[in-house]
Amino acid sequence: MDDPRRRVLIQALSAGLFSLAGGASAQSIFGTAPRKLPAGQSIFRFSGRVLVNNQEATLATPIKRGDTVETAPNGEVVFVVAEDAFILRGASRVTVEAPPASSGLQTLLRLTTGKLLSVFGKGRPTRIVTATSTIGIRGTGVYAETDPEQTYFCTCYGVADVTANNDASSRETVVATHHDRPLYILAKGKTGANIRRAPFINHTDQELMLIESLVGRTPPFVFPLEDYSAPRRDYQ
Amino acid sequence: MRRAGIINNRPSFPSGALPIAAALAGLLAGMSGFVRAADLFSPPLIRVEASYTADSNVNRASADEALRDYALGLRASASSAIAVSTRTRAIVQGFAGTERFHTYTGLSRNFIGVQGDYQYRASGEFGAPTWGAFVRTQADSYESTLRDGYRHSFGVNVLKPLTDRIQLFGALSRNITDGKSAVFDTRNVSLRGNADWSLSRWDVVYLGAEYRRGDIVSTAPLTPGRADIADAVTTVPDDAFNNPALFAYRFKASTWITTIGYNRAFSGGQSLDFSWRWIHSTPTDLRGLATASENTYTANQLSLAYLVRF
Numbered sequence: 001m002d003d004p005r006r007r008v009l010i011q012a013l014s015a016g017l018f019s020l021a022g023g024a025s026a027q028s029i030f031g032t033a034p035r036k037l038p039a040g041q042s043i044f045r046f047s048g049r050v051l052v053n054n055q056e057a058t059l060a061t062p063i064k065r066g067d068t069v070e071t072a073p074n075g076e077v078v079f080v081v082a083e084d085a086f087i088l089r090g091a092s093r094v095t096v097e098a099p100p101a102s103s104g105l106q107t108l109l110r111l112t113t114g115k116l117l118s119v120f121g122k123g124r125p126t127r128i129v130t131a132t133s134t135i136g137i138r139g140t141g142v143y144a145e146t147d148p149e150q151t152y153f154c155t156c157y158g159v160a161d162v163t164a165n166n167d168a169s170s171r172e173t174v175v176a177t178h179h180d181r182p183l184y185i186l187a188k189g190k191t192g193a194n195i196r197r198a199p200f201i202n203h204t205d206q207e208l209m210l211i212e213s214l215v216g217r218t219p220p221f222v223f224p225l226e227d228y229s230a231p232r233r234d235y236q
Numbered sequence: 237m238r239r240a241g242i243i244n245n246r247p248s249f250p251s252g253a254l255p256i257a258a259a260l261a262g263l264l265a266g267m268s269g270f271v272r273a274a275d276l277f278s279p280p281l282i283r284v285e286a287s288y289t290a291d292s293n294v295n296r297a298s299a300d301e302a303l304r305d306y307a308l309g310l311r312a313s314a315s316s317a318i319a320v321s322t323r324t325r326a327i328v329q330g331f332a333g334t335e336r337f338h339t340y341t342g343l344s345r346n347f348i349g350v351q352g353d354y355q356y357r358a359s360g361e362f363g364a365p366t367w368g369a370f371v372r373t374q375a376d377s378y379e380s381t382l383r384d385g386y387r388h389s390f391g392v393n394v395l396k397p398l399t400d401r402i403q404l405f406g407a408l409s410r411n412i413t414d415g416k417s418a419v420f421d422t423r424n425v426s427l428r429g430n431a432d433w434s435l436s437r438w439d440v441v442y443l444g445a446e447y448r449r450g451d452i453v454s455t456a457p458l459t460p461g462r463a464d465i466a467d468a469v470t471t472v473p474d475d476a477f478n479n480p481a482l483f484a485y486r487f488k489a490s491t492w493i494t495t496i497g498y499n500r501a502f503s504g505g506q507s508l509d510f511s512w513r514w515i516h517s518t519p520t521d522l523r524g525l526a527t528a529s530e531n532t533y534t535a536n537q538l539s540l541a542y543l544v545r546f
Contacts, residue, residue, distance in 0.1 A: 031401025
């Protein structure tokens with residue numbers, strides 16, 4: 001007698017369900033060696049809850065200019081848009097806008113809230129607008145964290161023109177080779193003093209190498225700042 | 237009787253350690269100025285680690301003779317990378333610390349040392365391995381005078397990111413200790429591998445395996461078999477254990493060391509680290525009346541550490 005459970009199992013196996021799920025699961029648990037994403041794939045990995053244009057994201061969800069990506073507090077997504085690659089951390093929202101050709105911009109990013117690590121291809125300039133700052137960059141790697149009070153901004157490498165949104169006299173151009181001058185851009189500081197030095201926080205060179213790989217590039221540095229965080233004490 | 241955590245005597249380093257300490261202090265003090273002057277050094281990275289370790293066999297003896305104890309440790313290090321070329325760099329690290337045992341206080345020690353690494357990496361590609369050679373030397377000042385001395389290590393290593401979640405590390409090294417007592421003059425060769433597995437941005441599980449071949453030191457009652465296997469025996473009881481029946485003896489052995497650990501990172505460069513290390517050592521050169529059983533030891537070490545880097 002044909003067991004219906006057996007029939008369902010055979011159907012599932014023939015559909016490749018288990019191998020697919022197992023493969024995806026192993027990929028998620030043990031990770032993947034990053035390489036340039038094939039055309040049509042935007043998301044390298046994600047965890048937690050991630051929305052693209054208010055729809056739950058999957059690995060197959062395309063992300064293109066004009067889209068908005070959001071993460072829940074426990075979420076994170078690593079994705080690519082054209083020649084640019086990003087890590088959007090938890091509790092964040094970014095819109096990758098398509099600026100008009102007349103603007104001369106390649107990409108316009110609006111980081112409404114949260115934390116974003118980005119690398120950009122060489123070409124026309126990109127502009128990042130955060131809650132407290134507007135930053136013009138070209139062919140570089142940057143990290144930003146923003147909330148209504150302040151923005152943390154690190155030019156990991158490349159050139160960035162940083163301006164405070166509420167104070168045009170607070171302006172600074174950063175030329176960096178390796179996280180040389182992280183900044184805080186304040187919303188309500190003294191006129192002319194809304195940009196301050198900041199420490200290097202919350203992003204790593206390994207992450208920069210990872211997202212550069214997804215667009216077929218390597219960062220300009222060879223050695224990461226830090227190699228590990230776990231102790232390696234010798235047995236004595 | 238001295239108790240844990242009470243350091244009632246000034247740190248005393250072997251005579252040769254003071255120049256090392258002075259050189260280290262000068263190096264660290266002058267480092268930041270050197271950075272600005274030459275722009276060759278990366279900013280110094282400072283790490284501090286406070287740890288608690290429970291050890292099931294501090295005398296490294298057979299199971300029925302094992303003595304257990306726990307120790308509190310504090311270690312600080314400062315390191316800086318020096319760009320040699322686009323693809324090579326040197327890393328200089330100075331470190332110092334203390335380890336305080338609760339019961340067998342003769343095992344408590346202060347230490348200070350330096351390490352130099354020379355590394356090569358072909359590119360900034362994510363998966364490119366980093367090849368390195370290193371040399372390390374440190375001075376140990378125990379409350380057991382027999383153990384006072386120096387520890388040297390040199391070797392080669394490689395670090396390789398395998399995936400975005402797994403990183404591998406391997407090292408081959410030669411380890412040498414030079415103690416006040418000849419029993420603590422040891423030589424061994426070590427081959428080890430580690431895998432870091434990132435469960436998330438904040439959570440890392442790490443696994444390690446190491447094989448060592450060479451000299452080890454046990455402290456146990458002296459028997460004819462132990463006298464036969466020993467390459468050296470202390471002429472007086474081991475002063476770390478306050479027991480006139482226990483003597484330290486050195487012999488050749490192979491040792492397996494496995495480690496499993498979990499590291500939980502927090503913001504601000506802080507992390508908590510829990511690890512379990514299992515050590516199993518067996519003699520390789522049985523002689524005379526020596527038996528494997530009385531010269532084999534197993535130890536388990538559980539460690540909890542708080543780490544912070546600046």
